[in-house]
Amino acid sequence: MNWTIVDLNPADAAQVPAAARLLVAAFAHLPDTWDTEAEALEEVHAALEPDKICRVALAADGALLGWIGGFHAYAQVWELHPLAVHPRQQGQGIGAALVRDLEAQVRARGGLVITLGTDDVIGQTSLAGVDLYPDVWPHIAALRNVGRHPYEFYQKLGYAITGVIPDANGFGRPDILMTRRLT
Ligand SMILES: CC(C)(COP(=O)(O)OP(=O)(O)OC[C@H]1O[C@@H](n2cnc3c(N)ncnc32)[C@H](O)[C@@H]1OP(=O)(O)O)[C@@H](O)C(=O)NCCC(=O)NCCS
Numbered sequence: 001m002n003w004t005i006v007d008l009n010p011a012d013a014a015q016v017p018a019a020a021r022l023l024v025a026a027f028a029h030l031p032d033t034w035d036t037e038a039e040a041l042e043e044v045h046a047a048l049e050p051d052k053i054c055r056v057a058l059a060a061d062g063a064l065l066g067w068i069g070g071f072h073a074y075a076q077v078w079e080l081h082p083l084a085v086h087p088r089q090q091g092q093g094i095g096a097a098l099v100r101d102l103e104a105q106v107r108a109r110g111g112l113v114i115t116l117g118t119d120d121v122i123g124q125t126s127l128a129g130v131d132l133y134p135d136v137w138p139h140i141a142a143l144r145n146v147g148r149h150p151y152e153f154y155q156k157l158g159y160a161i162t163g164v165i166p167d168a169n170g171f172g173r174p175d176i177l178m179t180r181r182l183t
Contacts (some may be wrong), residue, residue, distance in 0.1 A: 026084035124149035
């Protein structure tokens with residue numbers, strides 16, 4: 001499939017709600033995400049705030065395939081959030097293309113580092129369901145992907161695991177922190 005990646009136009013009355021619906025669909029397998037289009041719409045509007053980056057992958061017929069957001073966090077660090085590809089369109093390279101596009105956008109703004117957090121709320125990794133304190137690093141070193149958690153997607157794109165927030169989403173439900181230098 002061919003696609004193009006462009007800025008999401010905040011005034012686009014079709015694409016903005018489509019981005020919200022895509023978020024609901026892409027995260028439907030995870031609890032405590034976006035249950036309704038209205039909730040997801042708040043996230044889309046947040047991603048469209050001034051000085052943030054919000055890019056969409058569009059099919060030739062204009063259908064929304066996926067989208068990515070990013071914002072300046074501090075110093076030379078930008079945070080990737082969120083990223084979603086429609087479930088019917090996953091596995092075709094769209095997610096990777098969106099990440100590479102965001103990296104180009106960040107580079108063009110003078111950023112050097114992209115960081116992100118990728119939660120494990122349903123036991124997709126060996127970090128879930130265990131007490132990671134007090135020695136967190138051995139748990140990270142022994143990390144295994146038991147349920148197709150997306151940290152491996154980011155690793156394939158050059159992102160390294162640079163930490164974990166134990167219990168970020170409740171006991172035993174950590175956030176995995178990943179970072180890449182843009183060179
Ligand atoms: C994670 C997500 C963005 C990946 O997008 P995608 O378009 O399906 O991924 P791509 O086709 O670009 O995959 C690129 C590579 O990563 C791999 N990959 C993709 N998802 C993966 C996963 N969950 N676990 C392990 N590897 C994965 C692909 O197999 C591919 O590998 P290859 O280059 O060796 O062929 C998409 O599955 C998604 O939207 N998931 C639901 C929402 C989500 O989890 N967002 C990220 C939250 S941090």
